[in-house]
Amino acid sequence: MKATAIANANIAIIKYWGRRDEALRIPTNNSISFTMDDQLQSVTTVEFSEKLRHDTLQLNGRQPKPKQLARVSHFLDFVRTKAKKKKLFAKIVSKNSFPTAAGLASSASGFAALAAASTLAIGLRSFSENKKNLSMLARLGSGSASRSVFGGAAEWRAGVKKDGSDCYSVQLSAPEKWKDLRNVIAITNSKEKRISSTDAMTRTVRTSEMFKCRLESVERRLRIVRKAIYDRDFESMAKTIMQESDSMHAVMLDSWPPIAYLNGISLEIIHKVIEINDSYGRPVAAYTFDAGPNAHIYTTKKYERAVRKALDDVDGIERVMVCGIGDGVRYPKKDLF
Ligand code: 2P0
Numbered sequence: 001m002k003a004t005a006i007a008n009a010n011i012a013i014i015k016y017w018g019r020r021d022e023a024l025r026i027p028t029n030n031s032i033s034f035t036m037d038d039q040l041q042s043v044t045t046v047e048f049s050e051k052l053r054h055d056t057l058q059l060n061g062r063q064p065k066p067k068q069l070a071r072v073s074h075f076l077d078f079v080r081t082k083a084k085k086k087k088l089f090a091k092i093v094s095k096n097s098f099p100t101a102a103g104l105a106s107s108a109s110g111f112a113a114l115a116a117a118s119t120l121a122i123g124l125r126s127f128s129e130n131k132k133n134l135s136m137l138a139r140l141g142s143g144s145a146s147r148s149v150f151g152g153a154a155e156w157r158a159g160v161k162k163d164g165s166d167c168y169s170v171q172l173s174a175p176e177k178w179k180d181l182r183n184v185i186a187i188t189n190s191k192e193k194r195i196s197s198t199d200a201m202t203r204t205v206r207t208s209e210m211f212k213c214r215l216e217s218v219e220r221r222l223r224i225v226r227k228a229i230y231d232r233d234f235e236s237m238a239k240t241i242m243q244e245s246d247s248m249h250a251v252m253l254d255s256w257p258p259i260a261y262l263n264g265i266s267l268e269i270i271h272k273v274i275e276i277n278d279s280y281g282r283p284v285a286a287y288t289f290d291a292g293p294n295a296h297i298y299t300t301k302k303y304e305r306a307v308r309k310a311l312d313d314v315d316g317i318e319r320v321m322v323c324g325i326g327d328g329v330r331y332p333k334k335d336l337f
Contacts, residue, residue: 002047003128004335005116008326009040009098009109010147011183011296013241013288014222015248016156018205018215024164025143028205029218032155032172032225033147034298036183037326042109044094045336046117052089059094075111075141076118082137083122090118093336104185104294107197111141112148116329134329136168151175151327153229155222172229175325180301181234184285186311187319188265188293197291200252200259208254214247234300238283241298242273245288263293265316272310273297 010033018028055073057064064072072092080086094113098104115138119127127133131149139146139156147154150171159166204211221240228237252259266289273287285299285307299307304322311320 001049001121001123002045002335003117003120004043004045004332005113005120006041006043006330006332007109007112007116007145007148007328008036008038008151009042009104009106010035010144010154011288011290012144012147013237013286013298014218014225014244015290016143017201017248017251018211019143019201020158021162021164022202024167025139026164026167027143027156027158029215030155030158030222031144031147032153032222032229033144034153034178034181034183035148035151035175035326035328036323039097039321039323040104040109040326041097042094042106042113043332043336044092044110044113044117046090046092046114046121047337048085048088048090048118048121050088052091055089055092057092057094060096071141072114075114078137078140079115079118079122079124082127083124085122088122090121091337092118095336104187104290104292107142108144108148111145112138112329114138115141115145116149116331120331128331131328132168132170136164139164139167139169149329152177152325154328155226171328172226175327178229178232178325181325182299182301182304183323184297184299184304184307184311185321185323186265186269186295186297186314186317187321188263188269188295188317190294190318193261193292195259200255200291203257203259204251204255207256208251210254211251214251217247218244234298235283238277238286238298241286241288242283249289261292262289265314266293266295268314269295269297269311269317272314273307276303276306276310 012033016031
């Protein structure tokens with residue numbers, strides 16, 4: 001009853017920000033992301049045992065915060081219910097290869113790996129071996145986790161049904177399809193964020209007057225990005241990637257109390273990307289920011305060096321990483337314990 005799974009983080013270019021159903025984590029709009037390579041990875045081992053009286057969790061070698069354990073247990077309740085084993089508890093050990101909760105999508109890789117490992121461990125093969133079902137389940141742990149089930153590019157469909165049975169992700173293109181795509185990540189603050197994205201997006205839906213207007217533009221942007229991914233056309237999606245990030249951060253700021261995730265360094269990076277694109281006379285790099293101040297600059301291998309060089313001029317960046325496009329959920333042979 002022990003199993004291990006690996007999942008990588010994904011960085012959205014059309015963002016998930018807002019839910020129509022909080023408990024079932026059903027989003028207000030479809031979103032699209034690329035799954036990152038193995039540098040941004042979670043490995044999770046789950047063992048169910050009749051000897052345990054409650055779930056235990058070790059996260060990056062440490063005891064979790066009570067809130068983190070409660071969230072994991074709440075997710076495992078869905079798994080236990082599906083397996084009709086409501087009183088079967090688990091030992092969970094999980095490791096991230098990157099800073100947790102710093103806007104590097106650790107909940108996406110974490111819950112995708114947890115969904116895969118727990119369903120395999122408890123014998124729910126219709127989930128552990130079926131990516132559509134697995135992505136629907138991972139969604140209940142963390143919305144963006146539904147996209148990390150797939151490698152390459154994935155679209156998470158919001159669906160229209162009340163019970164969320166048509167709310168899951170699909171793969172738009174395989175990781176091999178876009179080998180020279182890069183995400184140059186500039187970490188400007190690796191500390192945990194003050195407000196979780198879960199709480200922040202609820203606040204936006206409740207209080208932002210601009211939010212409805214954003215939803216109208218998202219539909220058009222989805223069409224542009226789907227076609228660009230299909231055609232492997234970076235230039236035609238670059239403008240949309242930046243507009244989409246700006247639109248999400250605008251509705252965050254339009255919320256009350258305002259949600260401001262970007263810092264001064266993030267803004268400097270935005271200026272740098274605008275300068276690079278101006279110097280080439282066309283978009284060769286596109287910034288996007290999640291619920292945090294770290295920059296993700298999508299570009300292609302050809303311009304990776306130019307982007308890194310531009311970042312050298314920005315004071316205060318803690319670390320720069322360059323990710324390619326990676327795989328979806330896998331089951332390694334080795335367990336963590
Ligand atoms: C995304 N983000 O599409 C967006 C962009 C952050 C900004 O998905 O509450 O951690 O767990 O469903 O998945 C972060 O939100 O939120 C996120 P929950 P999640 O990647």
